[in-house]
Amino acid sequence: MQVPILKQGPYLIATIQAALTDSDIVQLRDALVDQVVRHRARGVIIDVTALDVMDSFATGTLRDIAQMVRLRGAETVIVGIQPDVALAMVQMGLVLEGVTTTLDLEESLAYFQHKHNVLGRS
C-alpha cells in the first residue's frame, strides 16, 4: 500500500494508515527523499499513529529517512508512536537516536514553526 505524501506549506506530511511491508517502507523512503528537494520542503513529518508494530527494519528505515532528509537540507519528525510500540521498541534497543519525535501532528507542526521562527529571526 502506497503512503500518501501531502504538502502543507513548507512541510511534507506522510501519514501511514496501515501496516506496511518492507518494500512499502522503502518506497516511502525513496518518495520522501526525492520530494523533499522537489518541493523545497524544510520539514518532513511521518505520522505512525496507526502502526501497532514497529520492527527493526521499519525503525532502521525511519532513521535512514531522517538522515537522508537531513543531507537533503530538511528535518524529519516522527509523530504518534503508541505507548506499547514505544515500550517494545526500547526493549529491543530501537531508540531512533538523533530523530525528533513528537506526540502528534499538531505538536510536530508547532515544533517546526517554533524552530523556523527562531531561525528566521536570527
Add this chain to the structure above:
Amino acid sequence: MTLSELEERSQPNLDSAGAALMRELVTHLAQHRTALREEWVDRITDAHLLGAMTREEIFAEATSVYDTYVEALETRTLEALEAYAQNLSERIIPRGVETHEVVGIVLLLRDVLARSLFAKYHGDTSILNRVFDVYEPAANSIAITVAVGFVRERERVIREQQEAIRELSTPVLQVRERLLILPMIGLLDPHRARQLMEQLLRAIRANRAKVVVLDITGVAVMDASVANHMILTVDSARLLGARVIVTGLSPEIAQTLVNIGVDLSKMNTVGDLQGGIEEAERLLGYKVVPTAEPPPAAMAL
C-alpha cells in the same frame, strides 16, 4: 506435615483404660472450670501477656478458650479448635497481639491444668504417670494447633497487606498544561516498575504531556533491573515525544547506580522536585514571576 498427621502422631490411639482416664480427666477439668480459669487469667496477667486487652476481655476470651480446650481433649478432634483458633486470631491480630503472647497463654493453660492434675493424683505415682501419658500429647497438639493457626492467620494478613501495597497505584498528576508529575514512593520491584512505566506512557498520551517529572525521593533502594526500567521509561517517553526529568535521587541510589554501571548519561536529572518543576517550566517556556510582595504571613484571629 498437616495438622491431622500431627494429631495422629501425638495422640496414639488410646486403649480403653486410657480412654476412661481421659474421660475422668475431662470431668475433673469441667468440674473445676471456674477456679482453674481464674488461676489461668491471673497467671496471664502476672506474666504481662495480652497487654493490648483489658482484664475483662482476657477473662471472656479465656472462658471460651478454656471450654474449647477441654472440648478438644474430650472429643479428641482438633477441627473445632482449629476453627476457634482462626477466629480468635482474626480478632486479636488487628489489636497487635504477638505470636509469643498467644503461644504463651496456651502453654500457661497447659501448665495450670497439669498442676491441677498433679495436685489431684500426686498421691499415686503410677496413675499420675498414666494421666500425664494421656494428657501431655493431647495438650501439646492443642498448643501446636493454636500456634499454627495464629501464625497462618498472621501470614495471611501479611500477604494481604503486601498485595494492597503492590496495588496502590501511583498517581500521575498534571501540574501545568502539558506537564506531568509522577511521584514514586515505596519499594520498587521489577513488576511494579513495569506497571508504573506503562501507566506513565499512557498518561503521556492521554494528557498530551510534553515534560514529565519523575520524582523518586520516596524510593529507598533501587536495583539494576529497576534502574533499567527507568531508563527504558525515559527512552520510551522520548519516542512518544515527551521529555523525562528525574528528581530526588538519593545519595544511596546515586551510588548504587554508579557502582552497577548504569548509564545515566541520557537521563536528565535534577536534585529536587522543585528544581525539576522549574526545569520543566523552562522547557515548556513558562516563566514564573511573583506578581507583588507576598502578603504578611500573620493572620488576624
